[in-house]
Amino acid sequence: MITTTHEPGHHRTATTTARPPRGPAVTFALHLGGMVLAMLLGMLLLAPVATGLAAAVGWDLAAAGPEAAALVMATTMTLGMAVWMVHRGHGPRAVGEMSAAMVLPFAAGLAPYWAGLVSAADALVVGHVLMLPAMAAVMLLRRDRYTGGHVHAPAPTAWGRGVEAVAHRWPTLLALGLTFDSWLRPGILPAWTLVVLGGEYLVIGAVRREFRGDRLLAAHVAGFVLYLGLAAVAATAPAAVAGPVVAAGWLLHVGWDAALYRAGRVTWRWFAEACAVIDLVLGVTVLLAL
Structure with missing residues (x-):
């Protein structure tokens, strides 16, 4: 897009490139993709916690049957998706x-599993296979909501502020x-592991x-040498020292x-934020294991 501006005694032409608007299909796909990623992240974060x-x-969830597995997967994925939707401004x-x-x-x-028609593994597969079409069907029924770009920003409520804080601290x-x-x-x-650090x-x-x-390079080389020394001590010292x-x-x-x-x-x-939390947790839990 070419824009021309006039000033007294001057003639200036500025050239800017405008990004073409996304089509409804692309916006729809981005909405669906964002929710799928949020689902996977929710399961990644929360499933180990539940287990x-x-x-x-x-309670051994692995031996509890498909009902427990379905409950954990559906709940953790739904929570991740719900947080993302609230962050995006959905009501x-x-x-x-x-x-x-x-x-x-x-x-x-x-x-059908309760009716004896399919196995436990097949019951979970059915749930996963039907989930995306079901989500897409809801989006098609509310296509104006999912093809119009950004939804309005969340209201400044305590819940909205909490969701924003969670979204901002996702590495933690x-x-x-x-x-x-x-x-x-x-x-x-x-x-x-100290060598990797x-x-x-x-x-x-x-x-x-x-x-x-x-x-800056010298500082990082010095840090690497220090950790090589710590790794050498930990590898050769008695367990009480290592x-x-x-x-x-x-x-x-x-x-x-x-x-x-x-x-x-x-x-x-x-x-760096995620590593700081991981390093702190692992350092403390190593001390707990001594």
Whole structure:
């Protein structure tokens, strides 16, 4: 798009490129794709939590039958999707409709299982296969809502602010979900993990070409050498010494993560945030395992 502006004594032409608007089909697909990703993230984060809590009270979900598996999968995926929809500005009715579209397919799969017509595994497959068509059907029934681009922003309620906070801190939630099992079964990590800790930012920074100054590169090389030394001590020392050394390495790395997060250098900020939480949890749980 060419725009021309006139000023006294001047004639100036400015050229700007306008992004063409998305078509309804593309907007529809992006809405569906966003919800699917939110579902998968919800299951990734919350399924280990549900399994761990069940194990803590002596309930083995793996041996509990397809009903328990369907409940965990449907609930964790629905929660992830619901948080995303509220973040996008959808109201309770829209969230409720989409939640029903995710839960009812599992009920449809369990019904023939209870009747003895399909196996437990097939019942879960039916639930997964029917889920996406059911979600797409709801979206088609409300096509104006899902083909019109952005939905209005969430109202500034306590719930809306809470959802925004959750969405903003997704790296922390991801890290907590990935490390939840460590609280239930703490253990001492192998010494080689310290080598990975010491070298990860050196590799990432080199790939991203962040080391434009000698001081920043020297600091990361020194950190890598330090962690090589810690790994050597942990690998050769008695268990009574190796465990605390490994824990110290993970806990010290939290400071490294925090420094890069604040500086916005070397790595992605979301990655530094997630790593800080992972390092803290694993460092503490190693201490608990001593």
